[in-house]
Every structure is written in structure tokens, then in C-alpha cells.
Amino acid sequence: MNTVDWIVLLATLAGIIGYGASRTKASRNLEGYFLSNRELPWYVVLLSIMGTQASAVTFLSAPGQAYTDGMRFVQYYFGLPIAMIILCIAFVPIFHRLKLFTAYEFLEQRFDRKTRLLTSFIFLVSRGLSTGISVYAPSIILSSLMGWNIYLTNIVMGGLLIVYTVSGGARAVAYTQQLQLAIALLGMFLVGYMAVHLLPEGVGFGEALEISGHLGKLNVITDGMKPDGFDWTDRFNMWSGTIGGLFLALSYFGTDQSQVGRYLTARSLRESRMGLLLNGIVKVPMQFLILLIGSLILAFYQFHPTPVFFNEVPIEQMRVTASSDSLQVLEQRHDSLMQARQSLVAPLPSKFQSGDVMGRDSILQGLKGLQTAEEKLRSEVKGLIKHSGVGADGSDTNYIFLRFVLDHMPVGLVGLLIAVIFLAAWGSIAAALNSLASSTMVDIHRTFDRRPENEQREYRTSMWYTFFWGVFCIAVAELVTGMGSLIEAVNVLGSWFYGVMLGIFGVAFYIRRAGGHAVFLAALLGEAVVIGMYATTDLAWLWLNVVGTVVVMLTAWILSFVWSKKETGGTEVGV
Amino acid sequence: MNTQPEDNRPPLFPKWGHWYALVAALLLLQVILYHLFTRHFS
Numbered sequence: 350m351n352t353v354d355w356i357v358l359l360a361t362l363a364g365i366i367g368y369g370a371s372r373t374k375a376s377r378n379l380e381g382y383f384l385s386n387r388e389l390p391w392y393v394v395l396l397s398i399m400g401t402q403a404s405a406v407t408f409l410s411a412p413g414q415a416y417t418d419g420m421r422f423v424q425y426y427f428g429l430p431i432a433m434i435i436l437c438i439a440f441v442p443i444f445h446r447l448k449l450f451t452a453y454e455f456l457e458q459r460f461d462r463k464t465r466l467l468t469s470f471i472f473l474v475s476r477g478l479s480t481g482i483s484v485y486a487p488s489i490i491l492s493s494l495m496g497w498n499i500y501l502t503n504i505v506m507g508g509l510l511i512v513y514t515v516s517g518g519a520r521a522v523a524y525t526q527q528l529q530l531a532i533a534l535l536g537m538f539l540v541g542y543m544a545v546h547l548l549p550e551g552v553g554f555g556e557a558l559e560i561s562g563h564l565g566k567l568n569v570i571t572d573g574m575k576p577d578g579f580d581w582t583d584r585f586n587m588w589s590g591t592i593g594g595l596f597l598a599l600s601y602f603g604t605d606q607s608q609v610g611r612y613l614t615a616r617s618l619r620e621s622r623m624g625l626l627l628n629g630i631v632k633v634p635m636q637f638l639i640l641l642i643g644s645l646i647l648a649f650y651q652f653h654p655t656p657v658f659f660n661e662v663p664i665e666q667m668r669v670t671a672s673s674d675s676l677q678v679l680e681q682r683h684d685s686l687m688q689a690r691q692s693l694v695a696p697l698p699s700k701f702q703s704g705d706v707m708g709r710d711s712i713l714q715g716l717k718g719l720q721t722a723e724e725k726l727r728s729e730v731k732g733l734i735k736h737s738g739v740g741a742d743g744s745d746t747n748y749i750f751l752r753f754v755l756d757h758m759p760v761g762l763v764g765l766l767i768a769v770i771f772l773a774a775w776g777s778i779a780a781a782l783n784s785l786a787s788s789t790m791v792d793i794h795r796t797f798d799r800r801p802e803n804e805q806r807e808y809r810t811s812m813w814y815t816f817f818w819g820v821f822c823i824a825v826a827e828l829v830t831g832m833g834s835l836i837e838a839v840n841v842l843g844s845w846f847y848g849v850m851l852g853i854f855g856v857a858f859y860i861r862r863a864g865g866h867a868v869f870l871a872a873l874l875g876e877a878v879v880i881g882m883y884a885t886t887d888l889a890w891l892w893l894n895v896v897g898t899v900v901v902m903l904t905a906w907i908l909s910f911v912w913s914k915k916e917t918g919g920t921e922v923g924v
Numbered sequence: 925m926n927t928q929p930e931d932n933r934p935p936l937f938p939k940w941g942h943w944y945a946l947v948a949a950l951l952l953l954q955v956i957l958y959h960l961f962t963r964h965f966s
Contacts, residue, residue: 423958430951434944562965569958587955619932622940629947633954 350495350755354764361532361768362509365775369513369525378804382518382811383450383787385614393523394624397611397780399632400526402601405487405774406747408533411636413659413749415643419566421585423640425891426633428594432602433629437622439858440603445618450791451784452609452854459857461865462796467872468853469792472606473785475846477818480781481507481825482842486747487774488826491767493662494751503826510775511819514782515812519614522779529772536769537639539762540754544645547757549652551698557648559701563713564651564720566644569637582887593891596898600847604854606784607777646753651694651716654687658727659745659752663734672737679730686726690719778822786814844890845883848897849875855898856905867908868901875901 350358380386389397414422449455453472457465484507491506492499513521545554552560561567573579573586583589602608602625615621657680658664667676693715700709735743754766790811795802849872856868879897882888888896934940 427951427955430947434947437940437944558965565966567965568962570955570962617932619934622943623935626943626947630950633951637954637958 357764385520391620391623400776401780404777412643413746415640419568424590430629432598485826551702561644596894600851604850659748666739848894852901863909871904
């Protein structure tokens with residue numbers, strides 16, 4: 350990276366920190382610190398919700414996902430708009446009416462204290478660990494591609510945002526997320542524009558889509574069927590995305606305090622609902638466009654040689670191992686493939702310009718054959734990396750986007766795009782720290798602290814909890830460094846817990862006779878079933894959210910005949 | 925602290941149900957468009 354890129358990067362990061370630190374004008378009490386005095390308008394809530402969900406890996410991984418697997422990943426979000434509607438009908442009115450700080454307060458009112466503590470504990474453990482991995486995931490990608498020290502990158506990735514998150518609370522988090530998301534989307538748009546701009550003359554946006562389409566990567570809708578029936582191990586298809594995605598989105602937006610805390614900052618129920626519903630309208634097209642960038646990058650790489658593996662670090666490491674000779678053979682085969690592709694694709698722009706459909710289709714068919722050969726060769730390289738003992742991830746999907754940026758984007762834009770990765774990470778991590786601190790303070794600290802409430806003391810303690818969680822997440826990131834790639838672990842970790850948490854809230858809303866004992870035992874059983882199924886089956890992880898919810902609700906319903914609510918306490922808080 | 929009385933009526937439409945229908949309809953429209961997109965480029 351040259352000096353101009355460094356200036357752009359550092360100026361952008363410093364600007365965000367300064368802007369965040371200046372947005373601290375909320376009251377010095379818990380409502381001001383954690384909920385920005387419940388006064389934010391719908392558009393700030395919307396951008397805060399989007400900024401919390403869109404982590405660095407979202408921007409890094411999605412284009413690579415489209416490049417390797419096609420655009421079907423967008424189906425993962427099909428359940429989200431439906432979840433927004435259900436939340437606006439069932440969850441949000443209750444949360445607003447009860448003037449809650451955290452979603453888990455509701456569980457004590459509806460069931461009992463142990464259910465509230467169990468759920469907040471599940472949240473703190475899962476969100477704390479996954480935020481640590483959210484610090485580590487972009488750091489490992491950046492450190493590999495830029496040659497930066499991973500431990501230092503973890504500290505910058507997770508540490509600088511602590512400045513404004515501790516001092517400004519939810520208000521600073523929400524306002525910086527607006528700016529962060531705007532810069533991130535601008536950066537992504539510029540990459541998409543440049544990917545088309547750098548194509549040869551005669552090949553534009555439409556032609557790039559023709560190329561990606563012929564290579565089978567514009568497969569937005571897939572049904573998950575194979576000759577012998579539905580494929581339950583298929584991660585992304587219409588049904589897993591709509592049904593599994595619905596349960597995941599309901600759990601994430603309805604029971605995860607990192608999101609609940611965003612829409613509780615709204616000045617009214619109306620503003621919360623508008624933030625959530627507009628998220629339901631814009632999220633799917635936004636993901637479609639981010640994935641589209643990956644398909645444009647694929648079209649670009651038909652005219653330029655690709656590396657044999659987009660993460661160079663394990664390749665360089667393998668050169669001094671016993672796998673070196675095998676790697677050399679694979680690299681020679683790869684070079685031959687690249688030469689064949691260059692020869693084949695050279696006349697393609699003129700075929701597009703002259704309207705020679707037969708000639709064009711013939712070249713595209715040839716490209717498809719070469720791509721199949723390249724994918725086979727790349728899977729051999731991945732296998733070699735896994736077995737060579739270099740300890741790297743066998744997948745380079747998350748490196749494709751940034752490799753393209755570093756190799757082909759102009760000076761200045763590279764620095765901006767690196768800044769985008771930091772800003773996207775900060776947006777989701779800052780919201781997570783704020784929510785971890787709010788649950789620690791409101792659900793745990795207040796429960797066990799017998800002293801009379803004191804606004805100033807609680808405010809200062811909350812700042813310390815935010816700082817503690819920031820340090821905790823960096824510590825997790827440092828600890829998992831060296832344990833191999835855990836980039837996919839965020840999603841998997843979430844699916845272990847989200848279904849159970851949604852099940853607990855589902856019982857609260859819809860099984861009125863169930864009391865604290867029933868739902869508590871059902872939650873423990875549900876957690877055991879989910880982790881057991883994850884360990885013993887190949888079921889795609891999106892379905893684990895459905896399993897957890899169904900097991901908890903069904904078990905609680907059965908147990909409610911043993912322990913009814915009258916016997917176990919709790920208050921009627923209906924939908 | 926926000927002390928204004930809450931106005932929870934939806935903007936643009938008389939009922940929240942209309943907003944829910946709009947979100948669902950837009951999702952359906954997108955699925956149809958993505959399906960056509962997939963078929964066109966496959």
C-alpha cells in the first residue's frame with residue numbers, strides 16, 4: 350500500500366473516531382448511555398440495525414461467495430423481511446410498552462429470574478465469543494494479504510472503537526454506524542464500477558453478466574432438490590433461506606440484545622417499526638448488489654490471470670515443506686490453464702461488438718470448460734494446503750475480494766477499501782459491546798447489587814463494563830489466533846444458541862400456561878439437542894435454528910402440564 | 925428524555941397492516957424477479 354492509501358486509511362479511521370467521540374450528548378444515566386434516551390429517529394435506527402448486522406466479513410466474504418458458489422447466497426436473507434413483520438406485530442410493541450432496557454428483562458416478568466439469567470448468560474457467552482471472532486476474522490484476512498502483524502491488527506480492529514463506544518454509548522454507536530455504512534456502501538459501489546470499467550473495450554455491464562451467467566454464477570434462485578429428493582445438507586436454497594433464515598432472523602433481531610438494543614433507542618414504537626420494516630425492504634436488494642460485485646469480479650478475471658490460491662501466505666509456506674513439489678506441478682497446470690484462457694477469451698470483445706452470437710456462445714462454452722478445470726485444480730490446491738500442515742484455511746473465498754482490490758484498484762481507493770473493512774467491523778463490534786455491557790449491567794449487576802440505585806455510579810460502572818467487554822473480545826481474538834481459520838465460526842456459533850433463545854421467547858408469547866420451570870428445562874434440553882445434532886449430523890446450520898426453537902417450544906408445552914404457570918410464578922404479558 | 929406523547933400511527937398508510945403487506949409483496953416481487961434473472965442468465 351502506498352503513502353496516499355495510508356493517508357486515506359488513517360484519515361478515514363481518525364475521522365470516524367473523532368466523529369464518534371463528539372456524539373456523546375446523551376444523559377449520564379443508563380437510559381442515556383444504553384438507549385440514547387429513547388429519542389432516535391427511524392432512519393438512524395434503520396442504519397444502526399443495518400450497520401450492526403453488516404460486519405466486515407459481510408463485505409469481504411459475500412463477493413467471494415458469489416465468485417466461487419454463485420449468487421444463491423442471497424436466499425439466506427429471504428426470511429428476514431417476514432421476520433421483520435412478525436417482530437413488529439409480536440415483539441416490538443411489548444418491548445416498548447414495558448420500557449425495557451434488555452429483551453431478557455421481559456423474561457423475568459413473564460417467567461422468573463432464573464429464566465432471565467439463563468437467557469442473558471447464553472447471550473453474553475455466545476455474543477462475547479462471536480464478537481471476539483468478529484475481531485479476528487477480518488484481522489486474519491488483512492494481516493495475510495497486507496503482511497501486517499496479526500496480534501497488532503486484532504488490537505487495532507477491536508481496540509480503537511472502544512474510545513467512542515465507552516465514552517458515547519448507544520448514541521455514539523448509532524451515529525457512527527450511519528457514517529460507517531455510507532462509506533462502506535460507497536466503497537463497494539466504486540469497486541463494482543471499477544470492475545466493469547477495467548473490462549476490455551466492447552465488454553460492459555451487460556456483457557459481464559452474460560459471462561458470469563454462462564459460468565453458472567447468476568444462480569440467485571435454487572430449489573435445493575437433487576435426484577433423490579431435498580438436500581438437507583445444502584446450505585443456501587430457497588427453502589433453507591426462507592424457513593431457516595426466518596428463524597435465524599427472528600432470533601437475531603428479536604432476542605439478541607445487540608439488535609434489540611438498536612431499535613429500543615427509537616423515540617417511539619412507530620420509529621422502531623419503521624426502522625425494522627425498511628430494513629426488511631432494503632436488506633435483500635443490498636445483499637444482491639454486494640453479491641453482484643463478486644460476479645463482476647469473476648467476469649473481470651476471465652480477461653486477467655487469477656492466482657492459483659487467493660491467499661498467498663499458505664502457498665509461500667508450502668514452498669519450504671514436503672508439499673513443495675506437488676505444489677509446483679499444480680502451479681504449472683494452473684499456468685497452462687491461464688494461457689489457454691487468455692487465448693480463448695481474446696476475441697470475445699469483438700464477438701460482443703459485432704453481435705456474432707454463435708462465435709460468442711462458442712467462446713463462453715469454452716470458458717465454462719476451463720472454469721470447471723480451474724475449479725477442480727483449485728480444490729486440489731486446497732486439499733494440498735489442508736494436508737501440508739501449514740495450518741491455514743483450506744478456503745480462499747474470503748480473500749478474493751480484497752486480493753482483487755489490492756491488485757487492480759487505483760491508488761487511494763485501496764486505502765478507502767481497507768478503511769471500509771475496519772469501519773464495517775467497528776459498526777457491528779461497537780453495537781455488540783454496547784449490548785454486552787447493557788445486559789451485564791441490567792440483567793446481572795442490578796440483580797445481585799443490593800445497594801440503592803444511583804444513576805451516576807451505574808453510569809460509570811456501565812462504562813467500565815463496556816471497556817471490559819472490549820478487552821475481552823480482543824483477548825478472544827488473540828487467543829483464537831493460531832487456531833486456524835474461524836471465519837465461518839460466527840455463523841455456526843450463532844446457530845447453536847439462537848434457536849433456543851427464540852424458543853424461550855416463543856413460549857413466552859404463545860404458550861401461556863407454561864411457567865418458569867417448564868421453559869428453563871426445555872431450554873437446557875433444546876441446547877443439548879442442537880449441539881448433539883451439530884456434532885452428529887451434516888444438517889446445514891441454518892436448520893439448527895428451526896430445531897432449537899421447535900424443541901424448546903414443544904418441550905415447554907408438554908412440561909406445562911406438569912408445572913403450570915400458577916405453580917411457578919410469572920406474570921401475564923400477552924401479545 | 926423524550927417526553928412527547930407517542931404517535932404510533934404509521935406514515936403514508938392508514939394501518940400498519942398495509943406496511944406489512946407492502947414488505948411481503950416486495951419480497952415476493954423480488955423472488956419473482958430473481959427467478960427471471962436466474963432463468964435469463966442460466
